[in-house]
Amino acid sequence: MKLSADLSAFADRLGHAFRRPELLIRALTHSSLSSSTRPDNQRLEFLGDRVLGLVMAEALLSADQAASEGQLAPRFNALVRRETCAAVARDLGLGEVLKLGRSEMMSGGRRKEALLADAMEAVIAAVYIDGGFEAARGLVLRHWGGRIGAVEADSRDAKTALQEWAQARGLNPPRYVELAREGPDHAPRFTIAARLETGQEAQAEAGAKRQAEQAAAHALLSRLVQDET
Missing domain, CATH: 3.30.160.20 (Double Stranded RNA Binding Domain)
Known part of the structure; x- marks a missing residue:
């Protein structure tokens, strides 16, 4: 299976060459367009949320080895919350390639924070399955990197x-x-x-x-x- 031109461009922005392009297609397929032959991204979203959490926890521990759990927790939450995932998705132009049913598309689904955040987590999972943890870790650190530095700078309770x-x-x-x-x-x-x-x-x-x-x-x-x- 080959990716379409717009999906290939999106994969380039991610910085990952998919060996199994169907994983990216699934990650970008909302439940409003799913069918028995076209699975949606909900299961991938579940996995991607956990992968993102692990990468962020590891990155925060490495960045500040003196921080307590009480200091790390709000930084972690700020980096993995829905708003941040949606912001990263917007930076990548994910909404432009999101696969939606007609009703969801007509209601502005490509701009909805929840849909963008869920699909971003699903994309992380797709990269994890396709290329392993190091590939997923690289993806997250590339696209969350500046935000990690920003949340470290604002480390007050x-x-x-x-x-x-x-x-x-x-x-x-x-x-x-x-x-x-x-x-x-x-x-x-x-x-x-x-x-x-x-x-x-x-x-x-x-x-x-x-x-x-x-x-x-x-x-x-x-x-x-x-x-x-």
């Missing part, structure tokens, strides 16, 4: 930094609201919202409440700082 931001503007401390808890007791997933009294908020998901709170605080603070610039 995100909840503390957000509280300081709010207090400096005469606002009450942010509130952290549990929106959802999913999964079994041994592997829960928490969705937490960090909220200011102004109504501004950001949400994040993680396997522990504290990590989700840190990630939500980081996301909200990043947005607030960006709005001020």
